[in-house]
Amino acid sequence: MSTIAHAIRVRGLEICPPLLQAPMAGLTHSALRQIVSGFGGAGLLSTEMLLASRLPTENPGISPYLVRTAREKPLSYQLLISGDMDVGPAVDKLHDLGADAIDLNMGCPDWSVGRSGAGFALMENPESARRLVMGARRRTDLPLTAKIRLGVGLDEPRLKDFCAMLEGEGIDMVSVHARLKKEPFARRPRWEWVARIKEWLRIPVIANGGIFTVEDAGDCLSVSGADGLMLGRGAVARPWLFADIAREVYGCDIAAPRVSLPLLYGTFTDLIKELFPPERRLGRLKEFTHHFARNYQFGHQLSSRIQGSRTMTQAEERSADFFKNNPECPGEKNT
Ligand SMILES: Cc1cc2nc3c(=O)[nH]c(=O)nc-3n(C[C@H](O)[C@H](O)[C@H](O)COP(=O)(O)O)c2cc1C
Structure with missing residues (x-):
């Protein structure tokens, strides 16, 4: 095609x-x-x-x-x-x-x-x-x-x-x-x-x-x-x-991506810290996490912990904790 x-x-x-x-x-x-x-x-x-x-x-x-x-x-x-x-x-x-x-x-x-x-x-x-x-x-x-x-x-x-x-x-x-x-x-x-x-x-x-x-x-x-x-x-x-x-669907020559969910989340976090003023960062991270968490069977745990975070530092600690404690969810996956 x-x-x-x-x-x-x-x-x-x-x-x-x-x-x-x-x-x-x-x-x-x-x-x-x-x-x-x-x-x-x-x-x-x-x-x-x-x-x-x-x-x-x-x-x-x-x-x-x-x-x-x-x-x-x-x-x-x-x-x-x-x-x-x-x-x-x-x-x-x-x-x-x-x-x-x-x-x-x-x-x-x-x-x-x-x-x-x-x-x-x-x-x-x-x-x-x-x-x-x-x-x-x-x-x-x-x-x-x-x-x-x-x-x-x-x-x-x-x-x-x-x-x-x-x-x-x-x-x-x-x-x-x-x-x-x-x-x-x-x-x-x-x-x-x-x-x-x-x-x-x-x-x-x-x-x-x-x-x-x-x-x-x-x-x-x-x-x-x-x-x-x-x-x-x-x-x-x-x-x-x-x-x-x-x-x-469209037959484009694009390689199947190799996705690491924790790495992707980390990249997103780094980008919002680089791009946005401090008062805008946590809100953007919460919005993204709400959707991103759907990749995990127990993603609501990630989502609710990030929604409840009061600072970026807290959110980053909590997400690191989540990724460390979810061995049932492959850290790396081919799509
Ligand atoms: C959080 C959120 C924000 C949205 N903001 C806009 C917007 O700024 N402009 C717009 O036209 N639609 C907006 N929408 C609607 C989406 O563009 C889209 O029409 C809707 O999510 C349905 O597509 P989806 O099922 O692929 O998500 C928003 C939807 C969501 C969930």
Whole structure:
């Protein structure tokens, strides 16, 4: 199977293989992106969602949201945006930062986000979404993408109109978190609805939600017929999942990684200490550990001990202790 045949091209950006990192607040920062890049297989990396109103004044040298290294490429920046006035300055800043693509968050269902008119609220206010897309499209020639959910309820005409509006206003690619607004992450994603969206649009459609293994990736592709896949939590727990799917589903020439979980955790810890100011480190470690711990049968022990840590030093001692005392979990494993 040729990898090239599966590549997505949007406005000069080649996403190859068509495997995208899902934007995740508190998780998709430089430390995780560097680890994912090291394993390979991700065609497009992502930032956390970035508040458009604050972005223009953020210092990229020290902001935990913006700090990055040259190896994290290509990189999409996701905007959390609601006001038309914010579009110009935010997009200009992303040009300055060397963004490879700009994503508009239209799926975040949190109440605190919605009350400002951002995230999923844009799907509930299509005219507001239209104005934002128009404004951004006028301001940039970069790939402009949108990340959506399926809606409040299963309302096919409404969803179809919304997707058509996005395409009509110049969105280059849509990622679909295949759940309704209030559906929990534990619910089976509705990949079959991605297939419907794919039928309606000419632009690439990316399926997101519930891909934790190579088998999930194959199943999602066969149900959805999507042009590519977006991986969230699964590739936080196993940052080499992109590489595995790239190799086994898309036929890419990427070696099977040899993974040492304690070493990977240590590398992550070192990176957050190197990249983030002291007050940001422990929170980021807790977020990551919550997902990473799923690699262990008794991972809740690691997770709860790190969640209960008050300092980085304490967290590091506790994680070292956990890795030492878990002989039943292989320190090194081939995936
Ligand atoms: C901790 C966390 C933070 C998230 N932050 C964002 C975000 O900043 N922007 C966004 O569009 N979606 C966000 N999401 C949703 C993910 O991008 C993704 O749509 C969701 O996790 C489903 O994919 P998965 O099953 O592969 O994890 C977040 C999800 C989680 C678990």
